[in-house]
Amino acid sequence: MVYLCTKEILSMTLSRSAFEKQLQNLTQLSDNQTYLLAVSGGADSMVLAYLFNELRDFGYQFQVAHINYKLRGEDSDSDQKVVQDFCLKNNIKFHLYEVSEKDKKPENSIQLWARELRYAFLREIQESEDLEFLVTAHHLNDQLETFIINLSKASGINGLSGIPANENNILRPLLNFSKEEIYRFAEENKIDFREDLSNKKNDYLRNKIRNEIVPKFSETNEQFLENFRKSILYLNQTKDFVHRQIEEIEKNILIKSEENITLDKEKLNQETEFIHFEILKKYGFNQPEEIRKIFIAETGSIFYSKEYKLIINRNELIFIELNANIKIQEEIVLTNTTESHQNHFSIDISQSIEIIEEINKDFEWEFDAEKITHPLKLRTKKEGDLFYPNGFSGKKKVSKFFKDEKLSILAKQKIWLLSDGNDNVLGIIPFRQDRRYAKDEKTQKVLTIFNRK
Secondary structure, X not given: OXXXXXXXXXXXXXXXXXXXXXXXXXXOOOOOOEEEEXXXXXXXXXXXXXXXXXXXXXXXXXXXXXXXXXXXXXXXXXXXXXXXXXXXXXOOOEEEEEOOHHHOOOOXXXXXXXXXXXXXXXXXXHHHOOOOEEEOOOOHHHHHHHHHHHHHOOOHHHHHOOXXXXXXXXXXXXXXXXXXXXXXXXXXXXOOXXXXXXXXXXXXXXXXXXXXXXXXXXXXXXXXXXXXXXHHHHHHHHHHHHHHHHHHHHHHHEEXXXXXXXXXXXXXXXXXXXXXXXXXXXXXXXXXXXXXXXXXXXXXXXXEOOOEEEEEEOXXXXXXXXXXXXXXXXXXXXXXXXXXXXXXXXXXXXXXXXXXXXOOOOEEEEEEHHHOOOOOEEEOOOOOOEEOEOOOOOOEEHHHHHHHOOOOHHHHHHOOEEEOOOOOXXXXXXXXXXXXXXXXXXXXXXXXXXXXX
């Protein structure tokens, strides 16, 4: 993200040119910009709509969306009318969503419900109309309120950096302008807007901060809001610097892997708890106590977040992405038998072998085809599985074989057992064939199972 220099930020007052400069900084002057404005009817969002309308002759293409939550009776309808009238007067495409009984308004958490409803509607319009950016009218006072809320949550530098000006193509070009500047601009340009009187009530934490706490801060220093604007700029620059440093650290502890994300546990453990948190939270592990357990956990331990499974493998942290829509395959029936010559058949299983160095190896096993019950299949290990490994006497549990081979946790999860139609283990791919079914001097028909990397 590109920032204006501190001097420009502090000397800024709201005007069409200052607004356009902010917008250009946020979009990096990309071509064919299209915007969807979220307009409630309040002073800030109506000023936003007015400023975009002033820029239409300069190629700014935009549409307006409004939600009538039906929470304040006639006042809600009047909010809708002021937005709709502005769009009609200026020939702006207008999208309306009117809340009804099907939206199931909850008794509690009204703000969260309204937010989720709002963004679902806005994203739907944005996609259907092919509009690149979603624009909201958050301003400097909103930024200050968010800062205080996050300060009370001990949310760290990310929270104290406040509302991002550009996040996932959501733009907030008024973020450096105060509520006072916005009101002044609305008055000077005779912009119609509606006051939401519910904002005067202290029913919610944000309203209490807005109506009671912020005025107290402002009494202590008439430059309080200006100084806060400067502080937020510094905090964002600091946050960006820290994130770049963390990215460099992560590159240095990343172990190359074809399929999964693997980090060097020992190298990461040498970093501070702050670095542990910042790196592991990307994979959904954001609880300090859980992170501490990860670093003392034994090989084979598994942790889950919503997005990832974390496997501790000796000195590695292996992150496997979870996909709820994909069922883990536990069995593959082998039907691709080919006859190379009379009484000799073969099956190539190379398409089923994972690209992991420990298990993706060349092998060729020859079986007595008349000893085998079809269909053959590849399957995962089951409790109690055992086999008679070729080259050894007696039988052995598959779990014991895995342990003796000192295979990595990831390899153990990706290994297939070759079994027959009666579920007998014919071999552990690619390590050891079961000698009971192997080709011998009496064999008349040969079945070859093989892999070629």
